[in-house]
Amino acid sequence: MAGRLSSGAALEVFETLDSTNREARRRADAGARGPVWLVALEQTAGYGRRGAAWVQAPGDFAGTFLFDAGAPGERLGELSFVAGLAVLDAVESFAPRAALALKWPNDVLAAGGKLAGVLIELLAPPALVALGVGANIVSRPEAAAYPTARLLDLMGEDAPPSPQAFAAALDAALDRRRAIWRKEGFAPIRAAWLDRAARLGERIVVNLPDGSVSGVFRDLDKTGALILECADGTRTIAAGTILSGRGE
Known part of the structure; x- marks a missing residue:
């Protein structure tokens, strides 16, 4: 399934992939530059930071944005905070009353449990990036070594978003946050991140x-x-x- 999102980025949805970040790398190796969201309804070998396995249940979100970040290499670390804010924005668009926070640098927490995480990989210099996002929409992994959360529990009587709907919300949020970053630099991103920071002062x-x-x-x-x-x-x-x- 393919389509186009409000930012102009393409959206491709797959029944099964080994990993959306690996698919982004294969695309980059073949010369693709995006912007495109690659979303998998099932991942057979999803991974997060330091290669840790990312468990994805049916209905949860796994997607990677392949794009040129348009920033010098020394600023790519700032993208973690841009992405974390965008994921929080996307979650909040479906659960506006939820108490959400950001764990350094880019995990999204709900009531102290991890709801979403981000993995950013530089695919080709200077700034071709795979920005991977995993979010617990309908499941809460019980075997994780840390507390977890899911979006469904934050939505009251509302039905959870499909992966495609979550991708659309995430793309719009990332487009807004990236625009601020490109125009005004890291300072407003840093201030916004600190405003939602978990455990600040603790x-x-x-x-x-x-x-x-x-x-x-x-x-x-x-x-x-x-x-x-x-x-x-x-x-x-x-x-x-x-x-x-x-x-x-």
Whole structure:
């Protein structure tokens, strides 16, 4: 199934793919540049950050946006925050009264449970990108190592959106957020992200490649790095995973 969305991007929907990000890479290797959304109703080998498996139940969303980000390589890290805000916007368009938050850098949380995540991969320099999004629409994975959430629980009596409808909402939200980013830079994106940040001002634990560190989440720097107030001083963390809010 194919179509076109409000931003002008193409939409292609597949019954089954191994992974929407892998399909984007195959397209890029063949010379495609997008913009196109590749949405799978089923993934047989979906993955997230650091190669972790992403479980997708029927009715959940798995999609990748293949496009030229149009930004210097050193700014591509900012796209994680643009994308996180866009996914939150899309979820909120179906559940406007839900209490949603963003976990650094781009997970969308509902009542502390992970509802959606983003995986961005640079496919070809300078800025050809696969922006993958997974969202729990109708299922809440029970075997996950962290709390989870689903959009269905936030919608009251309303029927959940189809993957195609969620793709349309996400495309519109991403188009709006990218327009702000292109015109005004990272500062308004950073401010909007901090306004919805989970655990800001709280003690957290961050898993790093060489161990973990605990401290109070104070801010983001101008590149989006996490500023953590630790017992031995302030640390700036460019990459890591927030494990908990306890600091134990």
